[in-house]
Amino acid sequence: MNTSQKVAKQKENLILLLYKIGAIKFGKFKLKSGKISPYYLDLRFLCSYPSILKQVAKAYFTNLSAIKHDLIAGIPYTGIPIATAISVIFNERMIYTRKEAKNHGTTKMIEGVFKPKERVVLIDDVISDGASKLETIKPLEDEGLVVKDIIVLLDRGQGGPLVMKQKGYKCYCLADIYDIISILKKHQKITSLQVKEAEKFLAK
Numbered sequence: 001m002n003t004s005q006k007v008a009k010q011k012e013n014l015i016l017l018l019y020k021i022g023a024i025k026f027g028k029f030k031l032k033s034g035k036i037s038p039y040y041l042d043l044r045f046l047c048s049y050p051s052i053l054k055q056v057a058k059a060y061f062t063n064l065s066a067i068k069h070d071l072i073a074g075i076p077y078t079g080i081p082i083a084t085a086i087s088v089i090f091n092e093r094m095i096y097t098r099k100e101a102k103n104h105g106t107t108k109m110i111e112g113v114f115k116p117k118e119r120v121v122l123i124d125d126v127i128s129d130g131a132s133k134l135e136t137i138k139p140l141e142d143e144g145l146v147v148k149d150i151i152v153l154l155d156r157g158q159g160g161p162l163v164m165k166q167k168g169y170k171c172y173c174l175a176d177i178y179d180i181i182s183i184l185k186k187h188q189k190i191t192s193l194q195v196k197e198a199e200k201f202l203a204k
Contacts, residue, residue: 010059011175015183017052018043024154024180026194038197039177041154043125047081057085060123060151063172064092067149070118071095073110075136079124082153086123095120097136109139116144127152127160127171134167154180157202177202 001009018024022042029040046053060082064072071093074083080096087094095112114120120140122133127150137147150169155161155176164171181198184190 007062010055010062011179012183014055014059015175015180016187016189017055019180019184019189021045021049021052024184026184026190026198038194038201039180041126041156041177043082043153044078046078046125053081053085054089056082056153057089059174060086060153061090063151063174064090064121067121067151067172068119069121069149071112071114071120072123073097073120073136073140075122075124075132078126079122082125083123097139110143114143114145117146119146119148122147122150124150124152126154126156127164127173128156128158130160130163130167130171133160133164133169133171137169 015024023046025040025042026038027040029037031037046056064086072083072086072095074080074094074096076097076099083094083096086092093113095110095114098109098111122136124133124136127133133150140147148169149172150164151172151174153174155171155173157177161171161173177198181190181195185192185195
């Protein structure tokens with residue numbers, strides 16, 4: 001088995017595991033935008049499955065090891081346990097951003113040790129339209145850190161990677177919704193109706 005086949009097999013196994021624990025769901029779900037989606041990606045409870053989290057960290061490192069960087073940054077909230085797992089397993093320096101600055105103590109937006117001009121790779125779970133990534137990048141750049149790359153586990157198919165590219169950032173996605181549909185269909189985990197509903201939603 002060559003490298004590309006190993007990566008494809010790793011992706012397939014990971015998607016099946018995430019579906020099994022309910023991190024990938026098909027049905028009817030109301031999104032933050034108010035739209036009704038036929039699928040939902042929820043990796044917030046990944047930290048409750050350490051063996052799967054470890055596999056996720058290894059999958060991220062496949063991309064991370066090929067990117068020039070000094071440290072990684074977890075995006076709250078789900079990106080933080082993923083980044084922590086990567087940090088512990090692969091001895092990567094890590095920082096993380098806060099949702100909002102504390103109104104006491106140091107009032108910092110960024111936790112961890114870093115120096116201006118260091119290059120940081122963002123770590124997050126999913127990407128939708130890219131808005132939350134841009135919100136996280138600003139305080140990092142305000143502190144003099146250099147951000148060029150983002151790695152996410154899943155792309156929801158809402159144009160996020162293209163938005164990031166237009167803003168000057170490269171987004172690496174371990175899998176996208178089309179991979180998910182294809183793999184779950186292959187293993188008969190979703191019905192033909194669910195496939196059609198997902199494809200119709202994505203076509204919009």
